[in-house]
Amino acid sequence: MDQFISDFLSGKKLQQLSSEFLPYYSTLISKAGGILSQETINDIQEDLVKGKLKDMVGKIQKSLVEAENAPLDVAVIGECGTGKSSFINALRGLSHEEEGSASTGVVETTMKKTPYQHPKYPKVTFWDMPGSGAPNFSLETYLETVEFAKYDFFIIISSTRFNENDALLAQKIKNVGRKFYFVRTKVDNDLHNEEISKPKSFKKERVLQQIRDYCLANLSDIGVPEPHIFLVSNFDLTDFDFPKLEETLLKELPAHKRHTFVLLMPCLSDSAIEMKRDFFKEKIWLDALKTSALAFVPFMPFIYGFDLPEQEKCLAHYRSHFGLDDKSIKEIAQNFGISEQEIRSSIKSLDFQLLVKDDCTIAKAKTCVEAYCSVTGGLKSSILQFVKTYILHLKFLNTVADDAKIILHKTLGS
Ligand SMILES: Nc1nc2c(ncn2[C@@H]2O[C@H](COP(=O)(O)OP(=O)(O)OP(=O)(O)O)[C@@H](O)[C@H]2O)c(=O)[nH]1
Ligand SMILES: [Mg+2]
Known part of the structure; x- marks a missing residue:
C-alpha cells in the first residue's frame, strides 16, 4: 500500500x-x-x-x-519531400497505405495545410504542412497560412541539410513563444548508402555522429543557436533518436498537456x-x-x-x-x-x-x-x-x- x-x-x-x-x-x-x-x-x-x-x-x-481534456496540436513543417507526411503517419501508427493516412510520395504531395487526428486520441491533431521549398513557394504567404500561435509545438523536418527557410520559420515560431524541434529523417537511407559504398570501413555509430555533427554545424551556420536535433527513420520508430524525441517533447510540454501526449506515444x-x-x-x-x-x-x-x-x-x-x-x-x-x-x-x-x-x-x-x-x-x-x-x-x-x-x-x- x-x-x-x-x-x-x-x-x-x-x-x-x-x-x-x-x-x-x-x-x-x-x-x-x-x-x-x-x-x-x-x-x-x-x-x-x-x-x-x-x-x-x-x-x-x-x-x-x-x-x-487537453487538446494537442502539432505542426510538421519543412521542405518538400523531406518526409513530413510519413512522420505524421508513423506517429499515428498508420502505414502509408492505410485508410486515413496522410498521402506520401516521391513527387510533391501535400499541397495545403491538412489536419490529421490521431485515430485513438481525437484530441491530438497533427498538421501536415505543404513543403516550404516548392517552386511556387513564397515565404510571406507561407507564414500567413501557418498561423504560428495555434500550435503547441513545431517539428521542422529535413532529410538532408536545413536551409534559410527553416531558420526563418524557427525564428518566427520562437517570436510567438512556441517551441520547435529539428528532426532529420531518412537516416536509414544514409546508413544503407554508406554501407553499400564503404563496406569495409562502415560503422553505424560513426555515420550517425557525422550526420548529427553536420546538421548541427549547418544549423548554427544559418543562425540557429544551440539547436536540438533528432535523427529518425520514419520506417522504424524503435531505432535512432525517436525515443529521445518523445521524452524531450513530453518534458517540455505544459503539465496539463503531458497526459495527452503520453497517451499517443506508441x-x-x-x-x-x-x-x-x-x-x-x-x-x-x-x-x-x-x-x-x-x-x-x-x-x-x-x-x-x-x-x-x-x-x-x-x-x-x-x-x-x-x-x-x-x-x-x-x-x-x-x-x-x-x-x-x-x-x-x-x-x-x-x-x-x-x-x-x-x-x-x-x-x-x-x-x-x-x-x-x-x-x-x-x-x-x-x-x-x-x-x-x-x-x-x-x-x-x-x-x-x-x-x-x-x-x-x-x-x-x-
Ligand atoms: N528511407 C526513408 N524514406 C522516407 C522516410 N520518410 C519518408 N520517406 C520517403 O520519402 C518520400 C517523401 O515522403 P513524404 O512523407 O511524402 O514527404 P513530405 O515531406 O510530406 O512531401 P511533400 O508533401 O511533397 O512536401 C516518400 O517516398 C517516403 O516514402 C524515411 O525516414 N526513410
Ligand atoms: Mg506531404
Missing part, C-alpha cells in the same frame, strides 16, 4: 503531510514531469496546512479533468512504456488521494462500491493504452509473423478473473482500513472497497505495462 495514502487514512497530522507532499510526489511522477503544475502543488500544500480538504479535492479534480521502447506506466500511476494516486481526503470531509456522503464490470473496463482501458487490446494483438501477430496464441500465452493481463481473485489484494486493503477505522470508526465497508479498488488498479496497470514490455521484446527479437 502506498505510504502517503496509508498515512492519510490513518489520520497523520495534515501539517506533516503538507511538508511530505512535494518530496513524495516528486518520487512518484515520470522523469519527464507530472500532471500537476507547480502552482497546483503549492495550492495543495497550502490546503493541507489549513486543513481545507474540500478545496484540495476540487484542485486535484480540476487538474485531472484538464489533463484528460509502446516502441522500454522508456516509452515506463513513462506511460508512471503517468497512469500518478493518475491512480491522485484519484486515491482525492478519495482519501473526501473520507475526512464532514457531511460528505462517502459511498464507494466495488463493481466488477467497472473493474473489467479499467483493465480493458489499460490494455488499449498499451497496445494490448484484441485488435492490436491481432495486428502484432500479423505484422511480426507470431501466432496470436503465442502472444496470448506469454502475457498475464488477459485473465481478468485471475487478477481480481488474488487474495493478497483483500489482505492488503484490510490492514490499511483497520488503521483508518481506529481513527474515525465507521465507514468501514466503503473505505475497504476504495482501497481494494486502488490496489487492484495499480495491479492491472503494472501487469499490462510488464506485458507490453514482454511483447515489445518478442517483436524486436523477431
